Structures are given as C-alpha cells and as structure tokens.
Amino acid sequence: xxxxxxxxxxxxxxxxxxxxxxxxxxxxxxxxxxxxxxxxxxxxxxxxxxxxxxxxxxxxxxxxxxxxxxxxxxxxxxxxxxxxxxxxxxxxxxxxxxxxxxxxxxxxxxxxxxxxxxxxxxxxxxxxxxxxxxxxxxxxxxxxxxxxxxxxxxxxxxxxxxxxxxxxxxxxxxxxxxxxxxxxxxxxxxxxxxxxxxxxxxxxxxxxxxxxxxxxxxxx
Numbered sequence: 001x002x003x004x005x006x007x008x009x010x011x012x013x014x015x016x017x018x019x020x021x022x023x024x025x026x027x028x029x030x031x032x033x034x035x036x037x038x039x040x041x042x043x044x045x046x047x048x049x050x051x052x053x054x055x056x057x058x059x060x061x062x063x064x065x066x067x068x069x070x071x072x073x074x075x076x077x078x079x080x081x082x083x084x085x086x087x088x089x090x091x092x093x094x095x096x097x098x099x100x101x102x103x104x105x106x107x108x109x110x111x112x113x114x115x116x117x118x119x120x121x122x123x124x125x126x127x128x129x130x131x132x133x134x135x136x137x138x139x140x141x142x143x144x145x146x147x148x149x150x151x152x153x154x155x156x157x158x159x160x161x162x163x164x165x166x167x168x169x170x171x172x173x174x175x176x177x178x179x180x181x182x183x184x185x186x187x188x189x190x191x192x193x194x195x196x197x198x199x200x201x202x203x204x205x206x207x208x209x210x211x212x213x214x215x216x217x218x219x220x
Contacts, residue, residue, distance in 0.1 A: 004173035004183070005166075011035040012174070013069025015062055015084060016076035018049040021100070024146025025073060025138065028154075030055035032177040039065025066091035071174065073098045073138065074125065078114070081121055085128045093131035096167045098174075099192075100138035102199040110204050113197035120192035122161065135162035135171045136192040137183070139199055142212035153180030156214035159195050161186045184217055 012029050016022045017038030030036045030053065038053075039062040040046035046059030066072050066088045072095055076084050081101050085092070101121040103114040118124040122136035137160040145151050158175040160183050162168040172183025186195060198215075205213045 010070040013065040013072040020143035022075035111200040122192040133167040159186035
C-alpha cells in the first residue's frame with residue numbers, strides 16, 4: 001500500500017447528513033477526531049441531527065456545509081441527487097466531492113440498479129461539478145454498523161474511484177480514519193456503475209443471511 005496523506009485536520013461536510021448513512025459517516029469521522037458539518041436543506045433539521053450525534057458535529061444548510069468544508073460527501077437520496085448538486089455548483093468548486101449515492105429501485109423481488117444517463121451517480125456528479133474533483137466511495141458501508149455504539153471496528157474495504165490521484169489518495173486516507181476500514185483504489189469514474197450497482201447484491205445478501213455484509217479484497 002502506498003503512503004497516504006494526513007487528513008486529520010480537514011473539515012468533512014456531509015450533504016444529506018440527516019439520513020442514516022450520512023449520520024453514520026458523520027458519527028464515525030467525528031469519533032476519529034475530524035471536524036464534521038452535517039448539511040440539509042433546512043439548517044434547523046441539520047442541527048437537530050448534529051445534536052443527536054454529539055461529538056462536536058455541527059449542522060448547517062447545504063450551501064453553508066459545502067462552503068465551510070474541505071471535503072464534501074454526497075449522501076442524498078438518488079431522487080434529489082441532480083438538483084442538489086446543480087444548486088451547489090459554485091460552493092463545491094475547487095473541492096474534493098465524494099459521491100456515495102447508489103441509484104437503486106425496489107420492488108417485490110428486492111433491490112435492483114437503476115439506469116443512469118451519465119453511466120453512474122458519480123459520473124452525473126462529475127458532469128455537473130466540472131470545477132470539483134469528484135471521487136466515488138463509501139457505497140457499501142452499513143449505516144446500521146456505523147451508528148451502532150457497540151461496534152468499535154468495521155470490517156470493510158472501501159473502493160475509491162476517481163480521475164485525480166491526489167483526490168483518491170485523500171479519500172482513501174479519510175476512509176481509513178474509521179477503525180477497521182481500508183481505502184482501496186478501484187479505478188476511474190467510468191467503473192463506478194458496477195460499484196454502485198453491487199449494493200443491490202449486498203442488500204439481497206443481507207436479507208437472506210440477516211447480516212450487514214461488506215466486501216474485503218484479497219492480496220492487497
């Protein structure tokens with residue numbers, strides 16, 4: 001593994017931080033000592049979620065969250081993904097933006113991947129945020145495990161995809177701030193679709209085995 005940068009001093013913003021995945025990531029990064037700002041369309045709702053988490057997490061509206069943060073994680077529902085990013089293009093310019101959104105549908109047979117015109121949620125983000133460094137990561141992290149105070153370490157490899165080596169190294173290092181997690185480079189953004197879509201397989205696995213499955217890679 002290559003040496004990764006020190007990210008301990010960076011402020012992490014989480015758009016969609018009032019949802020379970022966003023709150024879970026906020027909690028783990030705050031426990032690791034990062035400064036964390038939760039973003040929501042309504043500042044009071046974001047602050048309510050931040051107060052619930054504690055550990056110094058702050059709440060703000062999405063624009064303030066994006067402006068105040070060094071790295072911004074996009075954890076909004078797929079239905080609001082495009083509109084949210086279009087509204088924050090100026091605030092996110094020049095920043096590393098981490099997209100962890102999984103475009104999924106659900107029916108009686110379970111979860112399935114939705115088609116995305118740009119190829120993936122991450123590629124849609126890159127098409128909108130032309131002045132940002134978009135990275136895809138954190139797709140397969142269980143919100144249940146992130147939020148569980150009894151779980152000290154999470155047994156997981158986080159696949160990190162992107163076009164900019166400095167940005168992907170930074171996100172790999174951020175992933176490794178969560179005890180038990182490794183950040184692994186997984187290719188360029190054109191390969192993000194199958195990473196996002198694989199979440200549907202994990203949901204099926206979890207339902208069958210009553211688990212919170214993640215992935216581990218061998219020989220790395």
